[in-house]
Amino acid sequence: MTMRSIIWKELRERPTALIASLLAIMLSVTALVAIRNVTIFSEKEVAGKLDKLGANVLILPKGVTLQDYYSADMHAETIPEEHVAELALAGLTGVEAISPKLCVPTEIDGKNVILTGILPQEEIQKMAAWQGGMIFKKHEGCKAKINVIDENQDAPEALADRRALQNLNENEVILGSDYAANNGLASGDSLELLGEKFTVLTTLPSTGTVDDGRVFAHLHTVQRLSKSGEVVNIIEVMGCCEDVANGLVGDLQSLLPGTKVVTIANVVETQISINRMMTNLSYLFLAILIAVGGASMASASFANVMERRREIGTLMALGATPRFVTQLFLAKAALLGLAGGITGYIAGSVLAMFLGPAFADVSVLPVPALAFISAAIAVLVTIAASYIPARQAAKLDPCMCFKEV
Numbered sequence: 001m002t003m004r005s006i007i008w009k010e011l012r013e014r015p016t017a018l019i020a021s022l023l024a025i026m027l028s029v030t031a032l033v034a035i036r037n038v039t040i041f042s043e044k045e046v047a048g049k050l051d052k053l054g055a056n057v058l059i060l061p062k063g064v065t066l067q068d069y070y071s072a073d074m075h076a077e078t079i080p081e082e083h084v085a086e087l088a089l090a091g092l093t094g095v096e097a098i099s100p101k102l103c104v105p106t107e108i109d110g111k112n113v114i115l116t117g118i119l120p121q122e123e124i125q126k127m128a129a130w131q132g133g134m135i136f137k138k139h140e141g142c143k144a145k146i147n148v149i150d151e152n153q154d155a156p157e158a159l160a161d162r163r164a165l166q167n168l169n170e171n172e173v174i175l176g177s178d179y180a181a182n183n184g185l186a187s188g189d190s191l192e193l194l195g196e197k198f199t200v201l202t203t204l205p206s207t208g209t210v211d212d213g214r215v216f217a218h219l220h221t222v223q224r225l226s227k228s229g230e231v232v233n234i235i236e237v238m239g240c241c242e243d244v245a246n247g248l249v250g251d252l253q254s255l256l257p258g259t260k261v262v263t264i265a266n267v268v269e270t271q272i273s274i275n276r277m278m279t280n281l282s283y284l285f286l287a288i289l290i291a292v293g294g295a296s297m298a299s300a301s302f303a304n305v306m307e308r309r310r311e312i313g314t315l316m317a318l319g320a321t322p323r324f325v326t327q328l329f330l331a332k333a334a335l336l337g338l339a340g341g342i343t344g345y346i347a348g349s350v351l352a353m354f355l356g357p358a359f360a361d362v363s364v365l366p367v368p369a370l371a372f373i374s375a376a377i378a379v380l381v382t383i384a385a386s387y388i389p390a391r392q393a394a395k396l397d398p399c400m401c402f403k404e405v
């Protein structure tokens with residue numbers, strides 16, 4: 001009989017203990033794969049959101065409590081617009097763009113809408129150039145090309161992602177996707193706003209945020225129509241990279257001491273902490289896999305050796321070497337580990353596809369790399385757990401085995 005035939009015969013004749021070991025391994029791998037799957041896609045979701053946010057530093061009034069990035073400007077407190085000029089003239093290293101905003105709740109045709117005033121980058125650049133200031137300051141260590149303006153970013157539609165706009169006339173408005181769809185408006189149409197007529201410059205692509213229901217106009221137009229004065233609710237700062245943005249916080253706070261400076265890292269801290277917790281849970285389940293799966297496999301292997309002492313003695317009497325006996329037990333353990341790892345990966349991936357949207361609000365797909373990782377870990381755990389029982393079987397004396405009743 002070959003080693004393969006012996007293993008298959010063993011699996012057929014004594015399935016109960018082996019199935020118990022297989023289930024222990026499979027359940028541990030299932031939990032490990034499910035949590036890692038959700039964590040991986042949750043981290044990707046956070047990274048994607050950070051890329052789309054555009055601004056990575058927010059300057060707010062001192063008393064504002066930030067709950068959500070996209071509604072950070074939805075409050076009654078204001079800061080002077082002159083802070084924009086101070087930022088433009090400061091020439092802080094790593095600042096790519098400055099975007100002040102003022103939100104005013106109003107009615108258009110009897111419908112409530114948030115009118116958001118934005119200041120185009122062209123005017124901020126002219127202001128700084130006229131006064132001898134400098135907005136963009138190139139520095140070492142940042143891969144982004146600060147002084148190069150992408151043509152796509154110059155388009156009005158880029159406001160949805162960059163949170164900043166290059167050009168906007170005082171008689172033009174930009175519509176969120178939901179507002180435009182609900183009112184049947186498109187580029188080139190006219191819109192009456194607070195007694196004045198405006199031309200629709202463009203409609204923003206859907207973002208899935210409160211911006212979809214907003215109307216964007218020139219900051220100075222919104223200030224004039226709302227009679228709010230030269231103030232803003234928020235100033236968004238786009239740094240060229242996350243490291244620079246984090247380094248800017250101290251300088252910005254020193255430059256504008258009467259404001260609150262918040263980084264995007266603070267805004268998404270809750271999601272990041274959840275991801276960190278899930279990562280730690282995946283390590284916990286890895287330890288459980290090693291402990292429970294290993295202990296179960298070791299127990300089953302020891303029991304198997306005791307039950308099959310006479311059969312092992314017969315094999316050795318017929319010429320089987322201790323090495324062959326050791327390999328026999330280790331091969332069986334490896335087969336169980338491989339089966340448990342693969343079935344656990346499949347079950348964990350399916351479970352993650354249901355848990356992701358329900359608990360982390362992210363869509364989850366199977367991660368092929370986890371199949372190899374889970375199978376490899378399961379095989380290593382089962383082999384390690386079966387090594388001592390296998391060595392014990394290889395040391396059995398055939399004569400002593402036949403003397404036992």
